[in-house]
Amino acid sequence: MSSMPPPAIPPEQIKAVRRFNRFYTQKIGVLDPYLGSEFSLTEVRVLYELAHRDQPVASELGRELGLDAGYLSRILRRFETKRWIERAPSPADARQSLLRLTDSGHAAFAPLQQKSRDEAAALLSGIPGHDRERLLRAMGTMQQVLNAGQPSQRVAILRDPQPGDMGWVVQQHGDIYWREYGFNHEFEALVAEIAAKYLRDFDPKWEKGWIAEIDGERVGSVFVVRQSPRVAKLRLLILGPGARGQGLGGRLTDECIHFARSKSYRKLVLWTQSHLLAARAIYKSRGFRVVKSEPYNAFGQRMTSETWELTL
Structure with missing residues (x-):
């Protein structure tokens, strides 16, 4: 038996998603340098993963972030030049290197993480308590629905x-x-x-x-x-x-x-x-x-x- 094709998505629903994406990326300034720093959003995401994972390999980062291998390699080379990361041979696969954020790397990432927390707090501070709870519940619902079927990752x-x-x-x-x-x-x-x-x-x-x-x-x-x-x-x-x-x-x-x-x-x-x-x-x-x-x-x-x- 042939499988049924997925139902067509109504155009108004597609427009609603695109409209929300445009609104939210503008609201949090995602198209600008990240929080006024020298980093792109992608570079900060890589720093975040390195700070919150226990010695990942590059291929693991690439899969999690959906990054092209060449692009990720250029980011990691830049971080190595700044002495923010160190590499060690993987005992499981000699072709892979374990990545570790150095003390200098943590020092570079820490103010970005704190500024991100401050920005989130500022965004929420102007919202009344009841509406804030509605917003957070909606965010949780979005994350749960869009992540349905995916394994939960708690680092x-x-x-x-x-x-x-x-x-x-x-x-x-x-x-x-x-x-x-x-x-x-x-x-x-x-x-x-x-x-x-x-x-x-x-x-x-x-x-x-x-x-x-x-x-x-x-x-x-x-x-x-x-x-x-x-x-x-x-x-x-x-x-x-x-x-x-x-x-x-x-x-x-x-x-x-x-x-x-x-x-x-x-x-x-x-x-x-x-x-x-x-x-x-x-x-x-x-x-x-x-x-x-x-x-x-x-x-x-x-x-x-x-x-x-x-x-x-």
């Missing part, structure tokens, strides 16, 4: 904290622990104090933090701080509900362990509560053990605090 990266991140960390702790465990404002105040001390006293030789992102959106954090010359402390591990179940909490913890060992700390310690079962499972699976446990009242709750440590 997780860990990056260094940037200005504005610590405020997000405090907000996330206050919101998540209130909604999920009933902690009151005292807990948010404690987290704010920890975050402020980290920012004031940060010593990059002995301390480090990570922000987890999925598809460019912040979803988690963790920090290592110096407690003594031989002891480091893991602090402010948080993971949003939508990012759980993917091993990201373990990745954040592993980064802390690796960093502490690289700095020749003898122990990595942390403080948590006995009812935080998911976090406790991560710590236990990595060799941490409880060295102190005591009941106490805090944050509007009756709890049992625990001190854990890992010998490095």
